[in-house]
Amino acid sequence: MANQPVASNRKGGLKVIGAGFGRTGTLSVKAALEELGFGPCYHMIEVFSHPNDATQWEALTRGEPVDLRHLLAGYQAIVDWPGCAFYEDLIQTYPDALVLLTVRDPENWYASVSSTIYEVSRRFGGLRVASPLSLVGRIFFRGRLRVGRMISALVWQETFGGNFEDKDHAIAVFAQHIENVKQRVPPDRLLVYNVKEGWEPLCTFLGVEVPKDTPFPHLNDRANFGGNRMRNRERLLGALLVASVLAVLLFLFLPRLLKVFFSS
Numbered sequence: 001m002a003n004q005p006v007a008s009n010r011k012g013g014l015k016v017i018g019a020g021f022g023r024t025g026t027l028s029v030k031a032a033l034e035e036l037g038f039g040p041c042y043h044m045i046e047v048f049s050h051p052n053d054a055t056q057w058e059a060l061t062r063g064e065p066v067d068l069r070h071l072l073a074g075y076q077a078i079v080d081w082p083g084c085a086f087y088e089d090l091i092q093t094y095p096d097a098l099v100l101l102t103v104r105d106p107e108n109w110y111a112s113v114s115s116t117i118y119e120v121s122r123r124f125g126g127l128r129v130a131s132p133l134s135l136v137g138r139i140f141f142r143g144r145l146r147v148g149r150m151i152s153a154l155v156w157q158e159t160f161g162g163n164f165e166d167k168d169h170a171i172a173v174f175a176q177h178i179e180n181v182k183q184r185v186p187p188d189r190l191l192v193y194n195v196k197e198g199w200e201p202l203c204t205f206l207g208v209e210v211p212k213d214t215p216f217p218h219l220n221d222r223a224n225f226g227g228n229r230m231r232n233r234e235r236l237l238g239a240l241l242v243a244s245v246l247a248v249l250l251f252l253f254l255p256r257l258l259k260v261f262f263s264s
């Protein structure tokens with residue numbers, strides 16, 4: 001953009017800290033922030049791209065010290081889990097950063113989480129440890145398994161106390177988190193924001209111009225998530241099938257190959 005964002009005049013590192021839970025429009029906000037010049041923006045999808053990060057986020061969940069500046073080097077913003085669970089740590093690390101609290105109708109939020117990320121986690125966690133898919137996954141998809149363990153530890157256990165399926169409890173946790181953020185973040189550094197509001201309040205808060213002829217991004221709604229989940233599931237099952245066949249062939253023919261090699 002022609003004009004430098006006001007927040008970009010702040011010290012290096014994160015300029016925007018997202019404190020809102022996942023499924024409050026965080027992927028749309030990630031795209032919006034990057035459009036406004038606050039990219040790259042860290043989001044849970046970044047953890048899937050860099051699964052080694054999951055180890056450090058899980059360490060934070062256990063209360064162990066982690067160098068957040070090193071973990072988030074190169075990023076200008078962060079939204080969604082896992083970052084939202086550590087917004088206070090992030091504020092201490094980046095005292096000049098602005099804080100963005102994404103919110104949503106609690107009933108709609110719970111329905112969205114239940115039918116998307118929680119459903120995926122539940123199905124994934126339901127795989128028997130000794131099942132063929134689980135065993136192949138442990139061999140060929142260790143990174144994704146690592147991320148899955150982090151999500152389980154941080155989101156479903158630490159945040160919701162292992163009781164997300166209790167709707168009243170989950171919504172109470174969601175509401176209390178919003179109130180905690182409002183109480184703990186100075187008002188002049190905080191924007192409580194619903195993605196339905198579009199560009200205007202976000203741009204005003206960040207001190208940037210509203211993009212011309214660029215609609216606000218609305219990404220990863222439940223319909224899109226379902227389609228993406230189905231495609232990802234098909235890719236994963238295909239990869240697992242190929243990996244399983246290769247593993248069986250290796251098991252059957254490796255002894256013969258070794259015998260030929262050592263006898264020659």
